[in-house]
Amino acid sequence: MKIVIVDDDKLVALSLKTILEASQEVEVLALGQNGQEAIDLYYQFQPEVLLMDIRMDFMTGIEAARHILSKYPLARILFLTTFSDDEYVIQALKLGAKGYILKQNFDSILPAIQAVYSGQSVFGNEIVSKIPQFMNNEQGKDFSAYGITAKEFEMIELVAKGLSNKEIAKKLYLSEGTVRNYLSLILDKLDLRDRTQLAVFYYKN
Template identity: 35%
Template sequence: MTIRVLVVDDQTMVRAGFRLLLADEPDIEVVAEASNGRDAVAQAARFRPDVVLMDIRMPEMDGLEATRRILAADADTRVLILTTFDLDDYVFEALRAGASGFVLKDEPPEQLLGAVRTVEAGEALLSPTVTRRVIRRFATLGGHAPPAAVAELTPREREVFRLISRGLSNAEIGQELFISDATVKTHVTRLLQKLDLRDRAQAIVLAYQTGLFDEA
């Protein structure tokens, strides 16, 4: 299945570079481009992309607000935030806006391609370093009551949830719990459904806003 991508950046050359990179991939198609957040919202409504590569700093409307509006209109879309600014506030606000991932523009091409495929598959894209910073930031908030659905999680689902909140991948969770990747994926899918969460990024946000795993 082809991954439909919307590229959003206020720099024409940057957009062109991303389009050229993605065009070489048989499973990825760039369906549209946008030069600002307002245009991104309109293009997302028109083309309904699977993944939006979203710049943060743009005129008229920034990438964070555009992310909020795109996801409010279509919760199935995945937003991958692209930026040159490796700053806590951007990571924090991007996740609060509903983004599924956060990557720097100067990362190697193969990492960007992997990021697109990762978020399209429903997984969060947060490096261990980013995850640790996000954990610290969200942990200072706390105080939110966990949703009642947390009580519906099985002990194994809760354990998988705890490891997700630490930023572990399916493979790493499988190694930790001595279960297969397929079994991990099943647990992840079920716990996200029970908690009505879009992806792992939302799970991480929920875990630390509610203090579910304070020992982490």
């Protein structure tokens, strides 16, 4: 996996580079120290995963992600931070970030990068536990207005609970292919990008 690391603490960035490259699964293409450098480095290298801090000088990781995703909507951005502020989590989810984990969860960093690289969305347990709480305060939308059927709504609930396609298929007595087709149709109806945004949409309601 080819990645770029952006963190305003140069020592942290270098340490992450050394540790991740030692796994022989990761190649760090470049290091940056602020949001503007994150944008420049992403445009230059177009890494498979961008590992980026949130709070940085000149431009935050959130602002940088917004710029990058506006041009590269499929960019895989994994936020790595010491802060678990609700507002950051909300912004990261709304932007379409692929992950948000805390720096102190060191053992989860490489697995998170691997998961994001494979197309999954990853949020640490501390983050996942907050989603219902901070989404309940946001104005909801009416599922029926989007033509969501009872079966589709049931599937949305299972996605929001964290079930995989295989688990959903088993629970609803469907094939995994059928589940994938359902989810693709649901995302299209709701104009959402992925399962994480679908879970957020569910909790808003």
